[in-house]
Amino acid sequence: MQTIPFSTEGHEVKESSAKKNIVRSPLFYVGDKYKLMDQLKSLFPENIKTYYDVFCGGGSASINVEAEKIIMNDVNPKVIELHEYLQGNSEDIEAFIEKMYEIIINYGLSLSEKGIDLEIESLKQVYVKTYFSKYNKEPYLKLREDYNNDQSNTELLYLLLIYGFNHMIRFNGKGKFNLPVGNVDWNKNVTNALKNYASWYNQNNVELSPSLDFEDFIKSSPLEKGDFLYFDPPYLITFSDYNKLWGEKEEKRLYNLLDSLSEQGIHWGLSNMLFHKGKQNEILLNWAKSYHEYQIESNYISRFDNTIKKDSKEIYVTNYKKTNKEE
Ligand SMILES: C[S@@+](CC[C@H](N)C(=O)[O-])C[C@H]1O[C@@H](n2cnc3c(N)ncnc32)[C@H](O)[C@@H]1O
Structure with missing residues (x-):
């Protein structure tokens, strides 16, 4: 070997x-x-x-x-759906990221790429390892409910993946997304990864299978x-x-x-x-x-x-x- x-x-x-x-x-x-x-x-x-x-x-x-x-x-068709969605947005990834910021702000989720507010700072003192999940729990549950009411909305699925436990994709037997909130949020790594993915897609000949x-x-x-x-x-x-x-x-x-x-x-x-x-x-x-x-x-x-x-x-x-x- x-x-x-x-x-x-x-x-x-x-x-x-x-x-x-x-x-x-x-x-x-x-x-x-x-x-x-x-x-x-x-x-x-x-x-x-x-x-x-x-x-x-x-x-x-x-x-x-x-x-x-x-x-x-x-x-997993949801995995292919997410790739298809990101690839479809690759031509203008900056506009896509701006649209995501808007949705994040409307839901009241944290957006550490843009800075951390006082409420998160004070949660950080008490919940050293779980402050993002404490802050995001309520808005995340609302996001999850909205997605489960209309699963054609892939942008909400992508946000669930970003804010969900360990960035996992998990559905229950009834087909409802059921992961709890994670101690993660939208930071500069997410934006960088999206930009890299878009430039890779734009420069390559990529095809998706029907799952x-x-x-x-x-x-x-x-x-x-x-x-x-x-x-x-x-x-x-x-x-x-x-x-x-x-x-x-x-x-x-x-x-x-x-x-x-x-x-x-x-x-x-x-x-x-x-x-x-x-x-x-x-x-x-x-x-x-x-x-x-x-x-x-x-x-x-x-x-x-x-x-x-x-x-x-x-x-x-x-x-x-x-x-x-x-x-
Ligand atoms: C170890 S993960 C792949 C990780 C990937 N290489 C990456 O870097 O993200 C294995 C994948 O196999 C998929 N999978 C499981 N059973 C499969 C099957 N029978 N045919 C095709 N894909 C399958 C799962 O959905 C999962 O995404």
């Missing part, structure tokens, strides 16, 4: 990412690949014709890749040599909301598909977790032996307790060898 020397300190990874012009997705997606993108990108093939982001989530991989064409897919299961997506794609498929599925042995959709059956279905793509000579790369909190992904361990495996340095942060797990091993598996000229 090849190991890439890389800092495990979160801030150093960030600085390194910034140096290499790695940008953050404005979806601030749980489990996004932002901090790992410079490692992954160095392992991606050169001269990609069409890049397929099969499990795109927030799109961190897509917005940092170089390819003639980029196609994004995710089984398909990975297998249907691949089977309906006209794949050619020179294309590259990146797979970042839910990890079988970790926890996230989207892991509810994932089990051993999906894991095996994915590996069968990757084997058949290899037989067709189509290059792919897969991110996954081999060990985590004493658990081992046996299916992955056995299957990956037939391919090239690279260790990726990461700080895996649990959304449940925000602690850094040192007992994890993240890997990147490919069916091509990264040399100056791919095999």
Whole structure:
């Protein structure tokens, strides 16, 4: 196995990412690949014709890749709806951001990009770690109610994502958005991420899939040599909301598909977790032996307790060898 020397300190990874012009997705997606993108990108093939982001989530991989064409897919239609919405606003992102400020102010949500008022300052003294959530709780619940009354309003969904718990997207069984308020708000990182996303979209040839299961997506794609498929599925042995959709059956279905793509000579790369909190992904361990495996340095942060797990091993598996000229 090849190991890439890389800092495990979160801030150093960030600085390194910034140096290499790695940008953050404005979806601030749980489990996004932002901090790992410079490692992954160095392992991606050169001269990609069409890049397929099969499990795109927030799109961190897509917005940092170089390819003639980029196609994004995710089984969650709300994720695709948000990308479509942001892409539709990319031509005049400044106007979009101004419109969002207006909505934020009308709801009475905090907008720390523009400064912090006295009420927030005094909440900060008492609720050191939760002052934004204390301040935003009422307006956030109103925003959530309005969105649930008219879910065609994607701008409200985007704001729920910005102000909601851990920037997650979660709906209950009745189809209602049900996340509580988070201790987050609209700061300059949101504005920067939106501007970066817009300039990426304006400069690239980007397409969205109609939100398909990975297998249907691949089977309906006209794949050619020179294309590259990146797979970042839910990890079988970790926890996230989207892991509810994932089990051993999906894991095996994915590996069968990757084997058949290899037989067709189509290059792919897969991110996954081999060990985590004493658990081992046996299916992955056995299957990956037939391919090239690279260790990726990461700080895996649990959304449940925000602690850094040192007992994890993240890997990147490919069916091509990264040399100056791919095999
Ligand atoms: C680890 S996340 C991807 C994160 C992404 N690479 C990023 O940087 O933001 C996995 C994604 O797989 C999606 N997903 C789950 N099951 C799927 C399936 N059967 N087909 C396609 N996408 C699926 C989830 O909705 C989730 O967005």
